Amino acid sequence: MIPGPATTFDAPEASVLNVNEPMLRCESLTQTYLSGGRELTVLKNITFALEAGGFIAIVGPSGSGKSTLLGLLAGLDRPRAGRVVLDGRDLGTLSEDERARLRAEKVGFVFQSFHLIPTLTARENIQVPLELRGEEAAARARADELLARVGLEGRGHHYPAQLSGGEQQRVALARAFSHRPAVLFADEPTGNLDAATGATVIGLMSELNRELGTTLVLVTHDPDLAARARRIIRLADGAVVHDSAAA
Amino acid sequence: MPFVLAMAWRESRASLRRMALLVASIAVGVAALVAISSFTDSLQESVREQARALLGADLALGSASRFSPRAEEELKKVVGEARGTDVSRLVRFGAMAYVPRTTGARLVQVTAVEGGYPFYGRIETRPPGGWERLGEAGGVLVDPALVSALDANVGDALALGEARLAIRGVVTSMPGDVAVRSALGPRVFMSARDLDATGLLTFGSRARYEAYLKIPAAEDPLRLALRHRPALAAERVSLRTVSEDEESLNETLGRLGRYLGLVALIAVLLGGLGVASAVHVFIKRKIETVAVLRCLGATGGTVLAVYLVQAAALGLLGSALGVAIGLGVQAALPMVMAGLLPVEVRFAPSWPAAAAGLGVGLWVAAAFALLPLLSVRHVSPLVVLRRPYETDGPKRRDPVRILAGALLAASVVMLAVLEAPSRASGVGFALGIGGALLALWAAAVALSLALRRFFPSRWPYLWRQGVANLYRPANQTVMVVLALGFGAFLLDTLFLVQHNLLRDLRVDAGADRPNLVLFDIQPDQRAGVEAELRKAGLPVREPVPIVPMRILSLKGQSAGAFLAAGTVPRRAPGERRTPRAGPNPWTLRREYRSTYRGALTSSEKTIAGGEWPPPGWPASGGPAPVSIEKELATELGVHVGDDVVWDVQGRIVPSRVAHLREVSWARFEPNFFVVFPPGPLEGAPQSFVTLSRADDPQVRARVQRRIVESFPNVTTIDLAQVQQALDRIVSKVALAIRFMALFSLATGAVVLVGAVATSRYQRLREAVLLKTLGATRGQILRIALAEYVALGLLASATALLLATGAAWGLVRYFFESRFSLPAAQLSATVLAIVALTVLVGLWTSAEVARKPPLEVLRAE
Ligand SMILES: Nc1ncnc2c1ncn2[C@@H]1O[C@H](COP(=O)(O)OP(=O)(O)O)[C@@H](O)[C@H]1O
Numbered sequence A: 001m002i003p004g005p006a007t008t009f010d011a012p013e014a015s016v017l018n019v020n021e022p023m024l025r026c027e028s029l030t031q032t033y034l035s036g037g038r039e040l041t042v043l044k045n046i047t048f049a050l051e052a053g054g055f056i057a058i059v060g061p062s063g064s065g066k067s068t069l070l071g072l073l074a075g076l077d078r079p080r081a082g083r084v085v086l087d088g089r090d091l092g093t094l095s096e097d098e099r100a101r102l103r104a105e106k107v108g109f110v111f112q113s114f115h116l117i118p119t120l121t122a123r124e125n126i127q128v129p130l131e132l133r134g135e136e137a138a139a140r141a142r143a144d145e146l147l148a149r150v151g152l153e154g155r156g157h158h159y160p161a162q163l164s165g166g167e168q169q170r171v172a173l174a175r176a177f178s179h180r181p182a183v184l185f186a187d188e189p190t191g192n193l194d195a196a197t198g199a200t201v202i203g204l205m206s207e208l209n210r211e212l213g214t215t216l217v218l219v220t221h222d223p224d225l226a227a228r229a230r231r232i233i234r235l236a237d238g239a240v241v242h243d244s245a246a247a
Numbered sequence B: 001m002p003f004v005l006a007m008a009w010r011e012s013r014a015s016l017r018r019m020a021l022l023v024a025s026i027a028v029g030v031a032a033l034v035a036i037s038s039f040t041d042s043l044q045e046s047v048r049e050q051a052r053a054l055l056g057a058d059l060a061l062g063s064a065s066r067f068s069p070r071a072e073e074e075l076k077k078v079v080g081e082a083r084g085t086d087v088s089r090l091v092r093f094g095a096m097a098y099v100p101r102t103t104g105a106r107l108v109q110v111t112a113v114e115g116g117y118p119f120y121g122r123i124e125t126r127p128p129g130g131w132e133r134l135g136e137a138g139g140v141l142v143d144p145a146l147v148s149a150l151d152a153n154v155g156d157a158l159a160l161g162e163a164r165l166a167i168r169g170v171v172t173s174m175p176g177d178v179a180v181r182s183a184l185g186p187r188v189f190m191s192a193r194d195l196d197a198t199g200l201l202t203f204g205s206r207a208r209y210e211a212y213l214k215i216p217a218a219e220d221p222l223r224l225a226l227r228h229r230p231a232l233a234a235e236r237v238s239l240r241t242v243s244e245d246e247e248s249l250n251e252t253l254g255r256l257g258r259y260l261g262l263v264a265l266i267a268v269l270l271g272g273l274g275v276a277s278a279v280h281v282f283i284k285r286k287i288e289t290v291a292v293l294r295c296l297g298a299t300g301g302t303v304l305a306v307y308l309v310q311a312a313a314l315g316l317l318g319s320a321l322g323v324a325i326g327l328g329v330q331a332a333l334p335m336v337m338a339g340l341l342p343v344e345v346r347f348a349p350s351w352p353a354a355a356a357g358l359g360v361g362l363w364v365a366a367a368f369a370l371l372p373l374l375s376v377r378h379v380s381p382l383v384v385l386r387r388p389y390e391t392d393g394p395k396r397r398d399p400v401r402i403l404a405g406a407l408l409a410a411s412v413v414m415l416a417v418l419e420a421p422s423r424a425s426g427v428g429f430a431l432g433i434g435g436a437l438l439a440l441w442a443a444a445v446a447l448s449l450a451l452r453r454f455f456p457s458r459w460p461y462l463w464r465q466g467v468a469n470l471y472r473p474a475n476q477t478v479m480v481v482l483a484l485g486f487g488a489f490l491l492d493t494l495f496l497v498q499h500n501l502l503r504d505l506r507v508d509a510g511a512d513r514p515n516l517v518l519f520d521i522q523p524d525q526r527a528g529v530e531a532e533l534r535k536a537g538l539p540v541r542e543p544v545p546i547v548p549m550r551i552l553s554l555k556g557q558s559a560g561a562f563l564a565a566g567t568v569p570r571r572a573p574g575e576r577r578t579p580r581a582g583p584n585p586w587t588l589r590r591e592y593r594s595t596y597r598g599a600l601t602s603s604e605k606t607i608a609g610g611e612w613p614p615p616g617w618p619a620s621g622g623p624a625p626v627s628i629e630k631e632l633a634t635e636l637g638v639h640v641g642d643d644v645v646w647d648v649q650g651r652i653v654p655s656r657v658a659h660l661r662e663v664s665w666a667r668f669e670p671n672f673f674v675v676f677p678p679g680p681l682e683g684a685p686q687s688f689v690t691l692s693r694a695d696d697p698q699v700r701a702r703v704q705r706r707i708v709e710s711f712p713n714v715t716t717i718d719l720a721q722v723q724q725a726l727d728r729i730v731s732k733v734a735l736a737i738r739f740m741a742l743f744s745l746a747t748g749a750v751v752l753v754g755a756v757a758t759s760r761y762q763r764l765r766e767a768v769l770l771k772t773l774g775a776t777r778g779q780i781l782r783i784a785l786a787e788y789v790a791l792g793l794l795a796s797a798t799a800l801l802l803a804t805g806a807a808w809g810l811v812r813y814f815f816e817s818r819f820s821l822p823a824a825q826l827s828a829t830v831l832a833i834v835a836l837t838v839l840v841g842l843w844t845s846a847e848v849a850r851k852p853p854l855e856v857l858r859a860e
């Protein structure tokens, strides 16, 4: 259900009409946490924009705030200050449940520790996003297609515990793409995989990015991986210390 | 919605094994509820079917003395009005019986029958046909218990007063037979034609005179009863009808049902607690899944619905299982209650009861699951990016949570009010539960704070680690103490109430207390009886005179007028009598067996009126002063200064209430409702009672036999035998009560396992980590031991304190009885609960300790 120009012509807020409106934009994002009674600034004044179909890598040492930034961009949390606009919608104006619905519509996720639902089979895991949108019938066909796409045909009835790490991550990838999201967020997707398996997963990701025009946001501390992105942002201590687009 | 259902189905597929606790909790609670309400329904049905056979006639007249001429007149009128009425007369009295061929003597309950009683229902005998031959004089039918007690055979002669009657057979079954009733004295049935030959119905002997009427079908017994009751009541003759009997029996059984209903309610609430803790554990394991679902765009409401549907479905499964178990248990209940019920209860599943059980089970599962489930709405999707921090807890003032809490509280109150004997006690019950939960919560919080403050930092590492688990971030202290403590609280309360109620049925038989009672001694027999006692080497006490009398008028109003004016509504136990309701009819109908003496005994205490007897009397003149027992004074509605006129064997004796006493009835002493001063009654016809003691039961039996042979009208009672009979009744009642308590015990155990399992999940990762770091199995178990000992002790000690308070209140105010604390048994229950906690805790931890860490991590 990718909104095409023809079908969304009469929707004024639809981003596709406005070529200048980026898919993802954040302005002066700041996040603080209370830790042991003291306020800890984890992100400081982050601003950047990403066009539709773009591929950005966020890199930096552990603890520099990469996951926090990713969480804010995806609307998993609210920032202390600043704002995030995703596909033309200001996340700050949306309620928790509205953000959830927006995610069901536009966003896909891949995590370092896969996060498949252990009680569901591989196929059922892939079906969840479409089913959440009420597209039960489409979900099955799409799951078959994606299982084949990630090379797991015939493994659909297996539970996550019966799959290897690489296989689990491929299922997670299939799940992330099942509803053809506009943006895919990945938090160290290869962190728990060996180099060869990691390369396969990243290969799949960029293929899908190209085929579907999905905007990719990849958090990693692997420089080789980051190199495949079209743009790299480097974080240190919660601040952007380098942005390849600005360079 | 389809997503919610599909997701719920897929999820529960995997969690059924884990949710077995939830299913079991609901099943046991519902089983108790269904068993009890279905049984009560069957009981009511049986009463309806058997009510006529229970009475044995359409109308029954009864009096504590021979019918007066006016009463006979009234009876004739009834028979005249309903042509074709059949009348049968019974006289019932207590007497000593023995078999000349063998040794020993027994107090028996004699029924002398004249006419075709019973008109409805059958009395079975062995050999058969014995009842039909009863009318032929010269023979008796007896309870099997008498045959064995006196070592008799069918065909032996039975000595009853002056008469010798052949034992023709034994009674094997009769309608309305409460088996325990004969425990205090086996029954003997004889023909009324032999009554005179026994010579037992002399003056002063207590006997009950009854007339049973079979009314032709065309007449309405209730109409006859209403028309003639006032005149009969004035003559102290009570009148019973089948329909009224059925009603009052239903009322009594209904009360029994509601008491059992409260027990079932406790089981259901414990089941709810089991659900809450099972769901709590379940949700803990699901945080990651929930976070992923949230990430993928599921709203808080959708996720909640997924799990609520699961809980409800499992609740339904548990309820269905509970209904099946409950109906099975119901089939066993008549066996447990055997001998305690007046009707034969046939097993008939009550579908309304089953449906209600199903509904209550489903409702309780949903209501108790909702509160812990609500937290899934606040699981942050951020959890997928990193482990949750301590500060990420659920929002405190969540209106939905408060609403769910209120809903839960309302459900508990509603269930309590529905099941409890009265609305007030239902609300009290619910309030007690709320208070107990609050106190447990406070105790748990206090423990965490105290430990943080005064941490035993010098203890060995393993103990420190275990104790630290009680207050560390994400600890389960409050949850476990609540569930465990509440379960223990309900069980302890049940135990304490039961202990106190059953204790009251014990006779105080200390080493120097009398254990042989002789009464109905006529004045001319005093010397002879004392001589017999001395000859056997038994101590002899001063005999106490007994003068039978009745109330003629009260505060200037005649007793007959009070009685004819109608009946005062019966008093339910625990319900205080409203003052000014007038005297209770039994107080006017009964025959008082009063005494006269110049001092109080050791078992009496003055409540009002000062010294006994009043020092000024008889010099002051006026009517004789009397001392009245305080409970009777309440029932009569009299105070010091009120006038009471007595009919003492036809002589009119005026008196004025001058003194009120409290009597400790449990002490085996000749205790009296009414005491006169020496003087006014000395010339009245009277008999004497005396007490003695013999340690050797053989000696007691010989003395009893010797006295009955020489003085057939003197009744002797061996207190040890009475105690044995009482014990038999008590153990029957106790068995029935304990059987019901079993349900609570079973749910309590399920709750315990659930509560401990809650904490287990918390400790799992840590235990695995410790193992990775090189901890041995033993070390991990010792850490768990420290934690569970502390939890178990806190929970069961707090519960015990609360239960003591609750049981004290119940026993004192609801059952109006004395409260005592069985310290030894209580410490045993505390230890048992701690032991069980530790056992379940170690058992679940052992599983972690056994497996290689990798496998556990994968499985989680
Ligand atoms: N809820 C929180 N409370 C306190 N500190 C937090 C919280 N979340 C993250 N932090 C801190 O913020 C910093 C950045 O964390 P994170 O974004 O996970 O880093 P990265 O993903 O780059 O390793 C870390 O120092 C972390 O401890």
Ligand SMILES: [Mg+2]
Binding pocket: A066, A067, A068, B385
């Ligand atoms: Mg990170």
